[in-house]
Amino acid sequence: MTDESNLEFVGKVKAEKLTSLAEDAKNELAEIHADQAHWAKHGTNRSTRAAKSKSEIMEELSRERFPWEE
Numbered sequence: 001m002t003d004e005s006n007l008e009f010v011g012k013v014k015a016e017k018l019t020s021l022a023e024d025a026k027n028e029l030a031e032i033h034a035d036q037a038h039w040a041k042h043g044t045n046r047s048t049r050a051a052k053s054k055s056e057i058m059e060e061l062s063r064e065r066f067p068w069e070e
Contacts (some may be wrong), residue, residue: 052060
């Protein structure tokens with residue numbers, strides 16, 4: 001009896017292109033730079049809110065909630 005008789009076909013293996021560590025690092029860095037550019041351009045709402053005092057924030061919220069009092 002040979003070893004070949006015990007082999008079982010499970011499926012085809014799809015070959016993928018292997019990338020080097022340098023390529024992976026380059027792609028990763030490109031994504032990071034894209035994210036940094038996005039946040040630098042758009043910013044966040046939290047940054048402007050944190051700069052306001054508590055009374056300014058409360059006044060703004062009141063105006064949003066009760067617009068007819070202006």
